[in-house]
Amino acid sequence: MAKQDFFSLVQKLPQQTKKLFERIFSIDKVNIVIDDAAQINPAFKIFSKQTITIVQDKILNQTTIFNPHRRKRHQPQNTQTTNNQEEYDPFCQPKKLTPKDELGRLENQYAITAGNLSKMAPLHSLIIFKKHNFNELNNSYFQGALQLANIWFQKMSFLNKKIKHKILIWNYNYRAGASVLHPHLQVLAYTQNILKITKLQKNLNQYTEKFKSSYFYDYFSIAQKLKLAKKTNNFMIWPSFTPIKDKGINFYGDIVEGSKILWLTIKKLAQKGAAHFNLIYVYDLQFGIIVDRGETQKKNSDIGSLELYNLPIVSQEPQDTAKIIF
Numbered sequence: 001m002a003k004q005d006f007f008s009l010v011q012k013l014p015q016q017t018k019k020l021f022e023r024i025f026s027i028d029k030v031n032i033v034i035d036d037a038a039q040i041n042p043a044f045k046i047f048s049k050q051t052i053t054i055v056q057d058k059i060l061n062q063t064t065i066f067n068p069h070r071r072k073r074h075q076p077q078n079t080q081t082t083n084n085q086e087e088y089d090p091f092c093q094p095k096k097l098t099p100k101d102e103l104g105r106l107e108n109q110y111a112i113t114a115g116n117l118s119k120m121a122p123l124h125s126l127i128i129f130k131k132h133n134f135n136e137l138n139n140s141y142f143q144g145a146l147q148l149a150n151i152w153f154q155k156m157s158f159l160n161k162k163i164k165h166k167i168l169i170w171n172y173n174y175r176a177g178a179s180v181l182h183p184h185l186q187v188l189a190y191t192q193n194i195l196k197i198t199k200l201q202k203n204l205n206q207y208t209e210k211f212k213s214s215y216f217y218d219y220f221s222i223a224q225k226l227k228l229a230k231k232t233n234n235f236m237i238w239p240s241f242t243p244i245k246d247k248g249i250n251f252y253g254d255i256v257e258g259s260k261i262l263w264l265t266i267k268k269l270a271q272k273g274a275a276h277f278n279l280i281y282v283y284d285l286q287f288g289i290i291v292d293r294g295e296t297q298k299k300n301s302d303i304g305s306l307e308l309y310n311l312p313i314v315s316q317e318p319q320d321t322a323k324i325i326f
Contacts, residue, residue, distance in 0.1 A: 005029075006066060007053050028054045028192055030122045034115055036099045044099070047117045054192055061195040069118045091128045091182040101125040103155050110144025111185075113152060121188035123156055123163070129183040134172065134270070137183060142266075143259040149187050150256060153283060156189050165190040165197050166283035168255070175276035175302070176293040197282060204285070216252045216287060228322040232261045239321035240289065245302055246316040247274055247292035247324065255281050255288065265325045266290065272324045 007029040010021060021027075030052045038045040046069070053066040090097035094114050095105070101115035102123065114126045127145050131137055146168075153166050167188045171177040207215045220236045223229035229238035235258025240248035247269055251262060269277060274292040281288030294302050306313055 005051060005053060006055070007051075024057060024059055026056045026058060030054070030191075032119050032122070034099050034117065037117065040097060040099055044117060050119060052119055052122065056192075056195050058195065061199045063195050065120055067119055070120075089132070089180065089182050091126075091180060091184060092132065094128050098126070098128070102159060103152065106148055106152055106155070108144055108148050110141045111148045113148065116186065120186075121167075121190050123160065123189035123191075125152060125187050127152070127185040127187060132182055134183050139260050139263045142263040143256060145185055146256045146259055149185060152187050153189065160189070160191065162191040163189045164192065165194050168279075168281045168283070168288075170277075170279040172278075173276035173293070173296070175296070175298075176278045176291075197284060200285065219250070220252065223318075226319075228318055228326075230261060230326055233257060235261065237261055237265060237325075239318035239325070241318055242312075243314050243316075243318075243321075244289070244291050244307075244312050245293065246314055247272075247290075247321045248314070249290040249321065249325065251281075251288050251290070253286055255286075268325050 007027055010018070010027055013021060032050050032052065034044075034048055034050075037048045050067060050069045054063065055066065056063045091114075094112050098114035099117065101113060103113070103125075106113040109130075111127050111129050114128055116124045116126050127149050129137060129141055129145055131141060149168055157163050157166075167190075169186045169188070170184075171186070172183065173181065204215050207213075211218070216236070219241075220229055220231070220238055223238035223241075224231070229236065231237075233253075235251070235253035237249065237251040237258070240250045242248075249265060249269075251258060251265075255262065266277070266279070269290065269292060273295045275296045276293035278291040278293060279288065304313070
């Protein structure tokens with residue numbers, strides 16, 4: 001008997017239990033086809049058809065995305081060469097070794113797009129840097145990749161009018177969740193409302209209605225008074241007062257406009273031991289964060305029980321982070 005997915009199991013619940021489920025949760029299923037996966041590599045055939053199940057807890061404002069194909073993606077091994085390049089690196093030849101996405105290929109001097117094999121969103125692609133190693137990158141490459149991401153979102157929004165949320169992430173290095181060391185951004189477009197984002201949007205609107213000012217501008221102004229912030233044109237950056245991990249950074253504004261100061265921040269973090277980091281930027285809010293995931297030689301995980309349940313324990317205070325990045 002074929003194994004049923006969670007979506008199918010929920011649909012078969014008795015009516016009374018299903019009503020109870022729908023009181024607390026919403027569930028959505030998205031089927032995805034990657035036409036050229038098997039043509040690129042016969043081993044990629046398993047990714048040709050996949051399903052994303054999006055479950056949202058409407059009470060706790062939590063969203064979880066299930067995709068069993070994530071278990072089948074490349075797992076990093078200790079196979080780095082002397083120049084810090086992996087033996088497994090399809091991103092060195094993206095036109096030959098990676099699938100196209102719904103837009104085909106987008107490309108500029110600094111980066112090129114590819115479809116992501118194991119999806120985390122209904123529309124999920126990669127922005128691959130045309131340099132093998134992080135240390136080869138500079139502000140021009142960073143800005144060029146961000147500009148390509150902007151074009152991807154613009155074209156994807158034209159292609160699919162139902163897009164509700166647009167998110168850019170950079171999981172750099174293995175402790176940050178990367179499966180390939182070659183630097184690459186990820187662009188994700190959701191046709192569903194993601195509860196944490198919609199809840200945050202609601203809170204921000206309520207703050208503006210109550211205080212007649214912007215939460216982000218007020219937050220930044222406090223950091224600025226404490227001499228813990230920088231501003232370039234309309235782009236603002238400052239250490240988080242409630243970071244997820246050490247060296248937590250907040251930034252607000254147009255990410256391309258602020259790319260220079262943002263790149264300098266990333267480089268300074270890397271020089272001070274943040275060899276692995278996560279960057280996430282929500283286009284809907286023009287707000288993003290950077291999270292330091294620690295040094296390569298650290299053997300223990302940076303996430304324990306409290307962190308797992310959303311109560312971060314952090315050893316570095318905001319003023320210490322400010323000294324590093326400013």
